[in-house]
Each structure stands twice: as structure tokens, then as C-alpha cells.
Amino acid sequence: MSKKFVDYYPLVSDTLEEVRERTIFLFKKFGYKLVEPSTFEDYEKSKNLNGSNTIKFMDSDGTVIALRNEFTPKVAEIAAKLQTNVYPLKYCYFGRAYQFIQQEAGDLREFFQAGIENFHTSDSFYIDLEVLALAVESLLELGVNNFTIDVGEVNFFKGIAKDCEIDEASSEVLCKLVDKKDYIGIENFLIRKGISQKVIDIFRNLTRLYGREDKIKEAKKFANNEMSKLAIERLSEIYNNMVKLGYQNYITIDFGMVKHLNYYTGIIFSGYIQELGYPVLNGGRYDNLCEIFGAKLYAIGFAIGVDRILEWKLKNTQIRERQYDSLVLYKEGHFEMALKLLLKTDNEKQKIYFYTVPAKIEEAFLISKAMKVGKFMYIDEEGVKTFVLEDLE
Amino acid sequence: MITLALPKGRLALQTVELLKRASLVDIDISEESRKLIMEDTQNSLRFLMVKPFDVPTYVEYGVADIGVVGKDVLLEMNKKVYELLDLKIGKCFVALAGPKGMSKALLGKPDKTIATKFPNIAKEYFENVRGEDVKIIKLNGSVELAPILGLSDMIVDIVESGRTLKENGLEVYEKLYDISARLIANRASLKLKTQIEDIINRLERMIEE
Numbered sequence: 348m349s350k351k352f353v354d355y356y357p358l359v360s361d362t363l364e365e366v367r368e369r370t371i372f373l374f375k376k377f378g379y380k381l382v383e384p385s386t387f388e389d390y391e392k393s394k395n396l397n398g399s400n401t402i403k404f405m406d407s408d409g410t411v412i413a414l415r416n417e418f419t420p421k422v423a424e425i426a427a428k429l430q431t432n433v434y435p436l437k438y439c440y441f442g443r444a445y446q447f448i449q450q451e452a453g454d455l456r457e458f459f460q461a462g463i464e465n466f467h468t469s470d471s472f473y474i475d476l477e478v479l480a481l482a483v484e485s486l487l488e489l490g491v492n493n494f495t496i497d498v499g500e501v502n503f504f505k506g507i508a509k510d511c512e513i514d515e516a517s518s519e520v521l522c523k524l525v526d527k528k529d530y531i532g533i534e535n536f537l538i539r540k541g542i543s544q545k546v547i548d549i550f551r552n553l554t555r556l557y558g559r560e561d562k563i564k565e566a567k568k569f570a571n572n573e574m575s576k577l578a579i580e581r582l583s584e585i586y587n588n589m590v591k592l593g594y595q596n597y598i599t600i601d602f603g604m605v606k607h608l609n610y611y612t613g614i615i616f617s618g619y620i621q622e623l624g625y626p627v628l629n630g631g632r633y634d635n636l637c638e639i640f641g642a643k644l645y646a647i648g649f650a651i652g653v654d655r656i657l658e659w660k661l662k663n664t665q666i667r668e669r670q671y672d673s674l675v676l677y678k679e680g681h682f683e684m685a686l687k688l689l690l691k692t693d694n695e696k697q698k699i700y701f702y703t704v705p706a707k708i709e710e711a712f713l714i715s716k717a718m719k720v721g722k723f724m725y726i727d728e729e730g731v732k733t734f735v736l737e738d739l740e
Numbered sequence: 741m742i743t744l745a746l747p748k749g750r751l752a753l754q755t756v757e758l759l760k761r762a763s764l765v766d767i768d769i770s771e772e773s774r775k776l777i778m779e780d781t782q783n784s785l786r787f788l789m790v791k792p793f794d795v796p797t798y799v800e801y802g803v804a805d806i807g808v809v810g811k812d813v814l815l816e817m818n819k820k821v822y823e824l825l826d827l828k829i830g831k832c833f834v835a836l837a838g839p840k841g842m843s844k845a846l847l848g849k850p851d852k853t854i855a856t857k858f859p860n861i862a863k864e865y866f867e868n869v870r871g872e873d874v875k876i877i878k879l880n881g882s883v884e885l886a887p888i889l890g891l892s893d894m895i896v897d898i899v900e901s902g903r904t905l906k907e908n909g910l911e912v913y914e915k916l917y918d919i920s921a922r923l924i925a926n927r928a929s930l931k932l933k934t935q936i937e938d939i940i941n942r943l944e945r946m947i948e949e
Contacts, residue, residue, distance in 0.1 A: 450820075451800065451819070451820040452797075452800040452801045452802075452819075452820070453801075493932065494932075495931050495932055497931050527820075527821070527822060527823055528822040528823060528824055529822075529823040530823075530824075531811075531823070531826045531922070532823070554824075557930070557931070558937070599931050601931070617927075619927065619928035619931050619932060620928065621928065621932045621933075622802075623802060623928060624799075624800060624801045624802020624803070624926045624927070624928050624929070625800070625801075625802070625820070625927065625928065626927065626928070
């Protein structure tokens with residue numbers, strides 16, 4: 348059972364802030380502009396996308412509104428409605444999303460996401476490449492080392508399903524089984540449907556098509572249709588270029604990754620860290636979404652599960668709460684001077700602690716000692732004096 | 741080092757036997773041992789002895805990279821794990837059962853109560869296959885008692901030889917699913933630890949022989 352309330356204490360909040368700064372800095376470097384979509388969405392619109400698992404309310408006009416459970420549809424709506432001639436249109440975001448049911452390990456009721464979306468008017472492999480490179484760089488920027496971005500292409504599966512004349516409803520069931528690599532389930536399901544052993548073997552083999560470049564070659568054996576062939580070509584090109592960019596340790600391939608069939612239209616990917624059992628990053632190409640909002644735009648993006656990164660960071664890296672190195676204290680009647688002094692200091696790193704209430708000099712010494720700082724500044728009628736605790740002892 | 745979660749009991753012993761035959765381990769585990777963690781440093785494998793229903797959880801969180809568990813538990817828990825192999829051991833089936841000779845009367849009853857260790861499987865079966873809304877009582881064992889004492893009309897449970905049912909005056913009404921032990925894997929582990937691939941391949945060859 349996951350937590351009812353997700354509170355962040357100072358240590359975690361500081362780490363969260365750092366994650367925000369680092370990811371947004373990198374996203375901006377790649378040309379992504381920050382957007383701040385509404386927390387609410389129209390439930391009627393979102394329920395068909397990914398919105399069935401949302402927290403819902405009745406609005407004053409009787410319609411149902413929901414809290415966003417991801418950013419992508421909202422960002423796509425913003426992109427679709429904006430009047431511009433400049434494409435690719437690049438947006439990034441950082442914020443909280445909410446979900447009604449926590450289905451898997453690592454899920455929270457409310458969670459932070461950092462992500463990007465790239466909207467464009469014609470399909471290009473370079474966009475896939477940029478987005479994947481950014482995914483790798485984001486995890487590196489966050490201090491993660493032992494990870495992989497696992498990439499698939501849904502059209503490989505779609506092409507085979509179409510070629511084998513498997514209807515849409517069955518494809519949905521099959522897609523879930525393939526995604527779980529449940530070859531026994533695949534076999535049982537297809538036998539029940541009266542599908543030939545040859546086709547069953549193809550789908551069974553799909554569950555083993557994960558790994559590195561050798562799997563690309565292997566995949567070619569199963570792709571006799573145009574759609575799947577193109578999918579392999581795309582993935583192969585992406586893989587080779589990622590290797591050229593020096594990312595060979597951070598990329599793996601999985602032709603059996605399919606996720607949601609009617610949402611994704613091209614490459615899909617998930618980021619896994621060795622020490623954590625569930626993905627920290629999810630993304631993919633979704634060329635049909637913007638149409639719902641009235642614009643034909645190609646799109647690809649990803650979101651980082653910030654809370655999962657936090658969980659990993661807190662477990663696997665040395666994070667200490669920020670320590671103050673000095674205090675500002677004052678004698679009764681000198682509040683104004685003390686405040687002025689504080690405003691003049693460079694306290695960007697939060698190294699100085701302002702002791703709000705007046706204190707006598709003896710108290711100032713004891714307080715500083717208790718707070719384990721090296722020095723303190725004391726203000727009285729004689730002005731500002733700095734005391735080093737070592738000297739005083 | 742790969743961590744393997746095993747379900748305490750006979751299935752764990754059978755699995756280790758299988759791993760031994762595939763030359764993947766050379767340690768012995770005995771049923772009497774109270775040790776919860778055992779290591780085979782030579783083959784860089786570590787075993788966790790856990791309750792069957794906890795195997796998918798350990799694997800989903802990644803504290804165990806792979807695990808062995810019955811399909812019944814997987815159907816009930818529906819966790820996000822990869823189901824990689826049918827180990828063809830621990831074979832049995834999930835059945836709907838009830839008092840002998842009463843099947844027609846009980847299946848025709850409009851308001852049914854079902855006792856089971858597998859509430860999700862039972863619910864899914866009655867809702868999606870039979871289109872019925874039934875009352876489900878979750879029990880943790882000795883489910884056969886429920887119809888005898890009038891706690892429920894029928895039970896959904898795993899059946900191996902059928903002896904327990906028979907000795908308690910029950911019989912199988914319907915077979916729901918065939919069950920066998922599966923090798924499951926954590927999603928991140930499968931992608932990041934190449935040793936798992938080797939284990940799968942060797943086990944698969946072993947099973948097919």
C-alpha cells in the first residue's frame with residue numbers, strides 16, 4: 348500500500364530542487380522551453396488517452412474534471428493551439444502529477460515528473476536521436492551511472508500482427524502478453540484463437556528479441572512485411588548512431604517492448620537503473636495525439652520519474668542535509684542592523700543562519716556551539732563582530 | 741551476483757534440483773534448514789527462501805533479480821514482471837470445486853458465495869467468464885473446510901491429485917487454468933545483468949530435453 352500523503356522533508360526537498368535545477372538546465376541547453384500546464388484536465392477528453400486512472404472531481408457546472416496523471420496530453424494541447432511557424436517546437440516541464448490507483452512497485456499517489464516533448468511537422472530520425480541522447484544525458488546529469496535506455500519500436504509488432512491478420516482486440520491482448528514476455532500466455536491465447544503454429548512461433552520469438560545489435564539481425568528473420576522492416580531499419584539506424592555518439596553502454600534494444608498499442612506510433616523507450624527494479628524514465632513517439640487538439644503534428648517525448656530518482660539517490664549516494672557554517676545573532680534593540688547585515692551577505696548556498704530572536708553574547712556562543720557552526724557574527728552597540736568558536740574555547 | 745527468490749517448500753527443492761542438472765549451482769538445500777538466504781559464491785548465485793505469494797513482490801521491487809513461482813500466484817498478483825520460462829514442475833490446476841454431486845444445484849444458484857485463497861482469480865472468472873457477481877471470502881488455507889461448514893457454496897483452489905478434495909467430500913466442477921512453475925525476472929535486472937540470459941538459455945535447453 349502506498350502512502351496516503353506524500354510529504355518531502357528538507358533533505359528530500361533540497362535533493363528534489365537539485366534534480367529540478369539540473370534537468371531543466373539540461374533541457375534548456377537542448378532548446379526546450381519551460382511550460383506550466385494546468386493541474387486540471389477535462390475528464391471527457393483525457394479518459395480515452397491515459398486518463399482512466401485519474402483523481403476526479405465534479406466541477407460547478409456539472410462536468411467532471413480530473414487531476415493530470417501525466418503532462419503529455421496537456422503539453423500537446425498547448426503545442427497544438429500555439430500559432431507558430433517555427434518547428435520543431437520544443438517544450439519541457441517539471442511538476443506534480445496525480446493518480447488514483449498505484450498499480451506497480453515505485454508508484455505514488457502524487458509524484459514529480461520532469462520531461463520534454465518535441466513537436467514537428469515532418470518525421471525525422473534525427474529527432475528520435477536527439478531525444479534519446481537527451482534521455483541518456485539527463486540520467487548522467489543526475490549522477491546515475493549504471494543504467495540503460497531500453498528502446499523498442501511498436502511498428503515491428505504492429506506490422507507482424509497485421510501481416511498475420513490478427514484483429515485489433517486480439518492485438519491488444521497479445522500486446523500485453525508480449526510486453527510481459529509471457530510466451531506461454533501468448534501460445535495459449537493464439538491456440539485458442541486457432542492461429543497457426545508458425546505465427547505462434549513468431550510471437551514466441553518476439554519475447555526473446557532483446558539485447559544489443561545481434562538482436563537487430565535476428566529480428567530481420569521475422570519481418571516479412573514493410574512496416575516491420577522499416578521499424579527495424581529505424582531502430583538499427585538509431586542504435587548505430589547512439590554507439591557513434593559514445594552511448595553504447597547506455598542503450599539496449601527490445602523488440603518485445605510494446606506498452607500501449609494505440610498511443611505510441613514509433614520508437615518507445617524506458618530507462619532502467621541497476622539498483623532499482625522499476626523504470627525511472629519512459630517515453631516514445633506519439634504522432635496521433637495532437638490531432639485530438641486540432642493540429643497534425645508529429646511528436647516524441649519522455650518523462651523522468653523524479654521520485655524514483657530521489658529514491659535511488661537517497662539510497663545509493665551520500666546526501667547530507669545542508670550544514671550552516673555561520674550564524675547571525677544580535678543584541679536586543681539591534682534587529683534592524685542585523686537584518687541589514689543579512690541582506691548584504693551572499694547567502695545563496697544557505698550557509699548563514701539568521702537567529703530570529705535577540706540573544707546575549709554568552710547565549711550567542713552557546714547557540715553557535717549547539718548548532719556546530721565554525722563562527723558567528725554578533726551585532727550590538729559597537730557594531731558587527733565576528734567570533735570564531737575555536738578561538739573562544 | 742544474481743539473486744533468485746524461491747518459494748519455500750517442495751517447489752524450492754525441485755527448482756534447485758533443476759538448476760543442479762543444468763550445472764548452474766552446486767549447493768544443497770534441505771527442507772529443515774531455517775536459513776532464509778543461501779549463497780553459491782562459485783556460481784555467483786544467491787537464494788532467498790520466501791513465501792510463494794511474496795516471490796512476485798521481491799522480483800517486482802528488484803531485491804530478487806529472478807524468481808520461481810506457480811502461475812496461480814502470478815495470476816492472482818498480476819505484478820509487473822517478465823514471465824520467461826515454464827519450468828514444467830509443480831504442475832496442477834486451478835479449479836472450481838464443491839460438495840460432491842451438487843454441481844448442478846450450486847452452479848444454478850443465483851446468489852453464490854465462493855471461498856478461496858485466490859480472490860482475484862475467482863472474481864475474474866465469475867465476472868468475465870460467467871458474467872456473475874458473486875460474494876468472495878478470502879481464506880489463507882484449508883479452503884476445503886468452507887463448503888463443509890456452510891461458509892461458502894463452492895471454492896476456487898489449486899488441485900494436484902484431488903485427494904484432499906475427495907477426502908473432504910468435494911469434487912471438481914470446472915477446471916479453470918493449468919498451472920506450472922514459472923521463471924520470472926525483474927525488468928531492470930533482465931536488461932542490465934547478462935548472467936540472467938545465460939541462466940534462461942541453459943534452463944530452457946534442460947527443460948526441452
